[in-house]
Amino acid sequence: METIAIGELSRRTRCNIETIRYYERIGLLPMPARRGRYRSFGLADVARVHFVRRARELGFTLDEIRALLGIATAEDMACGDAREIAASHLQQVRARITDLRRMERVLADTVRACDAGDQVGCPLITTLSATAQLGTI
Amino acid sequence: METIAIGELSRRTRCNIETIRYYERIGLLPMPARRGRYRSFGLADVARVHFVRRARELGFTLDEIRALLGIATAEDMACGDAREIAASHLQQVRARITDLRRMERVLADTVRACDAGDQVGCPLITTLSATAQLGTI
DNA sequence: CTACCGTCTGTAGGAACTACAGACTCAACC
DNA sequence: GGTTGAGTCTGTAGTTCCTACAGACGGTAG
Incomplete structure (x- = not known):
């Protein structure tokens, strides 16, 4: 499967490199695999960053987004909770x-x-x- | 003339004490006289804090307010500049x-x-x- | 004298990033 | 093989507008 570096992730998501690292630091993104010292991302990461950015454009706070991500990736997606948020x-x-x-x-x-x-x-x-x-x- | 302590200024302007001190620190308010160690304010300070708070309620940034205060207290009030802001x-x-x-x-x-x-x-x-x-x- | 409230200074935190500094890695070019 | 240049790394500090302490001091009432 395809893996990309942080610069490419930044380009594809139009999200600042520093912001991506920031999201990782605060636990919005999982700690990525490494190729040597460099972060190595997959397509799931592209989708996740897109998700976060879109939610930010709608004005959701990072805490709300954290909850939404939890819902989005849960087995039994708690749609009602998402509606509440x-x-x-x-x-x-x-x-x-x-x-x-x-x-x-x-x-x-x-x-x-x-x-x-x-x-x-x-x-x-x-x-x-x-x-x-x-x-x- | 009447002088008041910071608590009274805070009450009259509905502006947090800490916020008043903050405004002083960043130069939005002049350094007040002291009675002993305590700040001593006059009516001009009440008006000035009111001004700042009202401008904040209208969403002006503190930098914009700094400019507006400069205009408001200038000899030849540059109304055109205020209009621009x-x-x-x-x-x-x-x-x-x-x-x-x-x-x-x-x-x-x-x-x-x-x-x-x-x-x-x-x-x-x-x-x-x-x-x-x-x-x- | 001792409560108690008000005030003092100085510092740290919060939201959501952004911007460095200074070091390292990797691929390409000569 | 050497060197350039782009990309990446970590860690820290800055932004805006406050707010919230901690720990010390001042002034007054009982």
Whole structure:
């Protein structure tokens, strides 16, 4: 079977070499075989790194990914558990979007005020100096 | 004029004591006067910490806030510069929202597939194992 | 006098990488 | 055979924005 070096794994997965070694260090990837001093990877490693990177793109934390990997490779794949992780993560993503939309509104209003230029003083500085808490806006 | 201790400053600004000291350490807050060994703050410090916290709530980085503080306290307040910082930050916020919405869509679809339960295997694991990059979805 | 709270300094940790330094290995080329 | 160059190795330190101690000191109330 084909074995590849870390550089090739990095190229195929678009994952930084240092990041791959980091994933190994924290136990997300199994310790690979060695050819001499060099790490020697197989196709399963390519798939696993792809999996991790895709999950990261979806914003899963490394701890969540660790759990997902456990589920993915378990004999009796606990799909319900995976659903739970995804659903809880989805909630967090939605909360974050709500946050960011609030920020966006305030920022956009402020920049608009800047462009209108009919205020005394700088609208942004005024916003940041205002007594009102953002939470109450 | 009134002077307050760090605990009172923390209470008034809802900013952690340790965080206040941290802001001082990195130069976001001026080194305060001391009464004996204890820091002694004035109303300007209250306003400044409020400013920083509000800017953080809007997602500005501490470096951006440093610049904004410079502008806010300059003689000839460079409002245009502040507008630039805000506009550029607004762009980043919007980009982040776009990212998160993509994540949300994939996650929501996957959880829905889980609930439908008409797939072979776990939809989440399948999604993460798929060859397609998220960027291409 | 002794509790007790507040404050002090300095350092370490967390998340998820990234970026070196300095040493080694391996294949190719002359 | 020598040497270049690319790849890899380990180990450590930096990034951002805090947060959490440990261990010592200050000021006040009972």
